[in-house]
Amino acid sequence: MAKALVVYATRTGDTKNIADLIAEGIRFEGGEATALNVTQVKKEEDLAGYDAYVFGSATYHGEMMQGTKTLLFLAEKAGLEGKVGGSFGAFGWSGEAPGRIFDTMKNIFKMDMVGGPLRLKSASLGGGTQMAQDYGRNIGKKISGP
Numbered sequence: 001m002a003k004a005l006v007v008y009a010t011r012t013g014d015t016k017n018i019a020d021l022i023a024e025g026i027r028f029e030g031g032e033a034t035a036l037n038v039t040q041v042k043k044e045e046d047l048a049g050y051d052a053y054v055f056g057s058a059t060y061h062g063e064m065m066q067g068t069k070t071l072l073f074l075a076e077k078a079g080l081e082g083k084v085g086g087s088f089g090a091f092g093w094s095g096e097a098p099g100r101i102f103d104t105m106k107n108i109f110k111m112d113m114v115g116g117p118l119r120l121k122s123a124s125l126g127g128g129t130q131m132a133q134d135y136g137r138n139i140g141k142k143i144s145g146p
Contacts, residue, residue, distance in 0.1 A: 002031045002143035004052035004084075006136075009038040009065035014090035015058045017123040018132045022054055022088060025136020030144045033136070038067035044078040051143040052084035054136075055105065056118075057097040059089055064097035072104055084142050085111035086135060088118035095119045114138050 004026045008019035016037070023033035031052075038057075041047065053075070057068035087101035098117035105111045118135045120128045 002051045002140075003049065004031055004033045004054060004139060004143060005047065005050040006033060006035040006054040007038055007041055007056070007071060008035065009057040009067040009071075010090070011058055011060070011065070014122050015056050015088070018088050018090060018118070018120055018128070019054075019056055021123055021129055021132035022086070022118075022136035022139070025133035025138075026052070026140040026143075028133065029137050029140025031140040038065070038071050041071055041074065044074045047075060047078040047080070050083070052086070052139050053080060053105070053111070054086040054088065054139060055101050056088040057101060059091040059095050059097040062094050062096050064089070064100055068097070068101065072101070076109065080105075081110040083111050084114060084139060085109070086114045086118070086139050088120070088132070088135065090120055090122060092121070112142075114142055
């Protein structure tokens with residue numbers, strides 16, 4: 001069974017909710033998905049053994065949260081080239097974090113990215129639940145194959 005790791009950084013819980021829905025979407029497609037708070041990833045070995053990686057952060061003052069920056073430095077050493085990837089995040093005003101994470105995964109890590117970054121104000125607003133699950137489904141389809 002294909003495995004995906006969804007890692008999120010959150011302050012208010014909105015990004016965690018999105019992460020849980022993405023993981024659910026991956027499971028809908030037959031994949032195994034683990035959602036972890038960024039504080040649970042302490043070394044690059046914690047990133048080993050997955051077919052897909054989905055990283056998310058809330059945007060604060062136009063930036064991703066510090067824990068996500070640390071995660072990206074760990075991930076850079078973890079050999080993720082060619083792995084399936086995605087990015088997401090909640091935001092109040094500007095929402096730059098998911099795009100910056102996506103660009104890093106695509107251009108620096110050379111990952112096989114799904115669509116574009118998922119940006120939601122909240123999973124509970126404007127169809128956010130469905131969008132997050134669909135994002136997860138797309139990742140699940142890509143790692144589970146035909």
